[in-house]
Amino acid sequence: MKKLLxxxxxxxxxxxxxxxxxVFDPTVDKGQWGNDDDAAAESLTKxxxxxxxxxxxxxLTDQYRVFKNATFTVSSNQPITKIEIACTxxxxxxxxxxxxxxxxxYTYEGKIGTWxxxxxxxxxxxxxxxxxxxxxxxxxxGEVTPTIGAPTFSPAGGTYYVAxxxxxxxxxGATIYYTIDGSDPTTASAVYSEPINVASTTTIKAIATKxxxxxxxxxxxxxxxxxxxxxxxxxxxxxxDGETSMFNNPVTVTYANxxxxxxxDATGYMCIYGTAQEISGKYNNGDVxxxxxxxxxxxxxTGIEMTSPLTGFQTATTTAEAAPEEITIxxxxxxxxxxxxxLKNALIKNVAGQNNKDVTLGIEGSxxxxxxxxxxxxxxxxxxxxxxxxxxxxxxxxxNKQMYLVEIVDNTPLSNYVDNIAGLMAxxxxxxxxxxxxxxxxxxxxxxxxIQDESGYALVFGQVNNTYNNGDVxTGIAGSWKxxxxxxxxxxxxxxxxxxxxxxxxxxxxxxxxxxxxxxxxKFIKIDNCTMTKVDDLNYNLNxxxxxxxxxxxxxxxxxxxxxxxxxxVSGFLTHLRDLWSKEKFTNIWxxxxxxKEMEIDSIGFGIASxxxxxxxxxxxxxxxxxxxxxxxxxxxxxxx
Numbered sequence: 001m002k003k004l005l006x007x008x009x010x011x012x013x014x015x016x017x018x019x020x021x022x023v024f025d026p027t028v029d030k031g032q033w034g035n036d037d038d039a040a041a042e043s044l045t046k047x048x049x050x051x052x053x054x055x056x057x058x059x060l061t062d063q064y065r066v067f068k069n070a071t072f073t074v075s076s077n078q079p080i081t082k083i084e085i086a087c088t089x090x091x092x093x094x095x096x097x098x099x100x101x102x103x104x105x106y107t108y109e110g111k112i113g114t115w116x117x118x119x120x121x122x123x124x125x126x127x128x129x130x131x132x133x134x135x136x137x138x139x140x141x142g143e144v145t146p147t148i149g150a151p152t153f154s155p156a157g158g159t160y161y162v163a164x165x166x167x168x169x170x171x172x173g174a175t176i177y178y179t180i181d182g183s184d185p186t187t188a189s190a191v192y193s194e195p196i197n198v199a200s201t202t203t204i205k206a207i208a209t210k211x212x213x214x215x216x217x218x219x220x221x222x223x224x225x226x227x228x229x230x231x232x233x234x235x236x237x238x239x240x241d242g243e244t245s246m247f248n249n250p251v252t253v254t255y256a257n258x259x260x261x262x263x264x265d266a267t268g269y270m271c272i273y274g275t276a277q278e279i280s281g282k283y284n285n286g287d288v289x290x291x292x293x294x295x296x297x298x299x300x301x302t303g304i305e306m307t308s309p310l311t312g313f314q315t316a317t318t319t320a321e322a323a324p325e326e327i328t329i330x331x332x333x334x335x336x337x338x339x340x341x342x343l344k345n346a347l348i349k350n351v352a353g354q355n356n357k358d359v360t361l362g363i364e365g366s367x368x369x370x371x372x373x374x375x376x377x378x379x380x381x382x383x384x385x386x387x388x389x390x391x392x393x394x395x396x397x398x399x400n401k402q403m404y405l406v407e408i409v410d411n412t413p414l415s416n417y418v419d420n421i422a423g424l425m426a427x428x429x430x431x432x433x434x435x436x437x438x439x440x441x442x443x444x445x446x447x448x449x450x451i452q453d454e455s456g457y458a459l460v461f462g463q464v465n466n467t468y469n470n471g472d473v474x475t476g477i478a479g480s481w482k483x484x485x486x487x488x489x490x491x492x493x494x495x496x497x498x499x500x501x502x503x504x505x506x507x508x509x510x511x512x513x514x515x516x517x518x519x520x521x522x523k524f525i526k527i528d529n530c531t532m533t534k535v536d537d538l539n540y541n542l543n544x545x546x547x548x549x550x551x552x553x554x555x556x557x558x559x560x561x562x563x564x565x566x567x568x569x570v571s572g573f574l575t576h577l578r579d580l581w582s583k584e585k586f587t588n589i590w591x592x593x594x595x596x597k598e599m600e601i602d603s604i605g606f607g608i609a610s611x612x613x614x615x616x617x618x619x620x621x622x623x624x625x626x627x628x629x630x631x632x633x634x635x636x637x638x639x640x641x
Contacts (some may be wrong), residue, residue, distance in 0.1 A: 020144035022049040024136040031058025048145040049076045064133040065304040072301040075121040078142035085113040086135040099128035130308045150218040151206040157220030162311045165195040170208035198222045227294045234267035239297045253287040254322045254340035270337040271305045278310040279623030287316035301396045303337030335394045345387040372403040379482045407640045420456035441468035442506045457522035461489040464497035472500030508571040513547030526571035
């Protein structure tokens with residue numbers, strides 16, 4: 001009997017050894033396309049198993065994104081018996097595993113999708129919405145064959161109009177060998193150690209090696225071309241779709257929000273759509289973009305766009321308010337795309353659609369209406385009985401003109417007063433009031449203005465009529481508040497933000513990471529003696545020996561120090577934010593660096609966060625000397641040894 005049991009155990013063990021698991025972890029196994037790239041086909045191979053999708057972004061911090069209606073495929077040269085997909089959302093909610101369909105052997109429960117069966121290739125369709133995967137585990141009927149993935153290139157190969165610094169990435173601990181002469185690399189080729197500057201058309205080939213494993217050859221060709229010149233928007237409009245061109249003359253910004261910058265000149269209007277690194281956060285209303293910028297012509301909803309690859313976008317040379325042009329309800333349909341307009345004395349007739357994005361505008365005494373879309377999350381007033389001045393951008397949907405809402409202005413004289421910031425926040429969302437007592441400006445960048453008084457702290461988000469320095473005292477500001485995910489923001493009434501008077505500069509309070517909490521939201525704080533570890537181009541982990549958090553380098557001019565062996569002092573603002581990927585709460589910290597006391601600081605630039613590490617995330621900010629857009633003085637102040 002003992003012999004029989006022993007034999008059975010041996011057989012069972014031998015049978016169990018035949019099954020192997022291959023795990024794709026987005027924090028380690030990276031694809032090609034990041035958050036600032038257009039979604040495209042992705043593919044990763046590991047230990048004989050390949051996962052791919054027809055449209056996605058797989059070079060993010062902690063997830064693989066498969067876009068709606070894209071096909072996700074798992075293949076192997078050995079039979080696949082199980083696939084387990086962990087997602088950021090539950091069931092068939094957007095981003096959840098239930099958005100996948102197309103195979104009867106696929107089921108889901110909570111955040112986990114599971115396929116079981118036996119096949120060398122399985123495909124699922126993201127028909128129900130985008131799917132965001134935090135881990136993919138594949139079980140195969142056979143032994144796992146260790147392999148090492150081929151290197152990847154950033155940016156990807158393609159046509160560019162300025163020199164590119166190409167970074168090559170591979171599995172952690174791997175050595176990368178590369179060539180630039182067209183030959184296949186070997187272990188006798190050059191060892192990759194720093195980004196490769198490509199100033200003329202070049203093909204880079206690379207392999208990765210680790211533990212006696214050698215990857216396949218990865219190859220990317222970079223074609224460097226020059227752009228033709230155009231004099232204005234009308235000439236750019238006349239180009240064929242897909243043609244590239246550089247502007248010989250400047251344009252003026254009418255509105256900017258994230259990756260969209262709307263501009264005009266004497267001949268027309270245009271939307272510039274770029275990546276965060278190219279253009280996001282760089283311009284505001286009235287900025288003049290100097291000649292010498294360029295990109296590719298495209299058409300979006302019948303409007304002219306300039307899209308990536310963008311190049312030559314310099315800091316604005318001059319700034320003057322670009323006022324919206326008045327339209328009427330009768331001439332609305334004849335307005336050109338992307339024109340920055342104002343409809344005066346408009347009535348809000350209806351608010352509907354998903355997330356109340358669809359807004360219908362009208363005028364007293366007329367049956368005509370204007371369809372509007374709340375693209376940029378403007379606060380819609382609750383009182384629909386009074387008229388407003390509505391500012392927006394002309395666009396179209398399904399061939400019909402509509403307006404992107406930019407601002408809704410209540411012209412009713414304010415008679416509602418509160419004593420301080422806390423009093424304003426105690427009102428209902430969207431209710432405007434004047435703050436009777438003065439507030440102090442702490443930090444301003446673009447549409448972000450941080451203020452404080454004896455009752456608390458606030459982020460004013462939106463256009464105001466003045467610029468402020470740290471310590472400026474402002475009297476009589478007015479506005480309301482709104483919740484943007486978990487961030488409580490003050491929505492300003494721009495005309496009430498009058499010029500400030502110089503006061504005492506606000507110094508940040510020194511805290512440790514473990515001391516950060518939500519009651520410090522929007523407070524100016526400082527964390528000393530942080531060490532940094534690079535995660536990828538935009539993400540760095542910080543540690544001050546009490547906790548960890550991530551710093552994300554988003555906005556132009558923000559760079560991390562090259563020496564990651566030193567410690568650094570950082571300062572900034574705590575904010576509470578909802579993770580747009582996982583829909584779980586976390587807290588971000590918006591940081592500007594600690595100041596060198598001997599350096600005169602006139603302006604500050606900043607970035608935005610993306611990933612959880614422990615409980616907090618860091619948004620990197622840099623200090624500049626001189627006028628905004630001047631040469632970067634330094635990025636971080638060295639901490640104590």
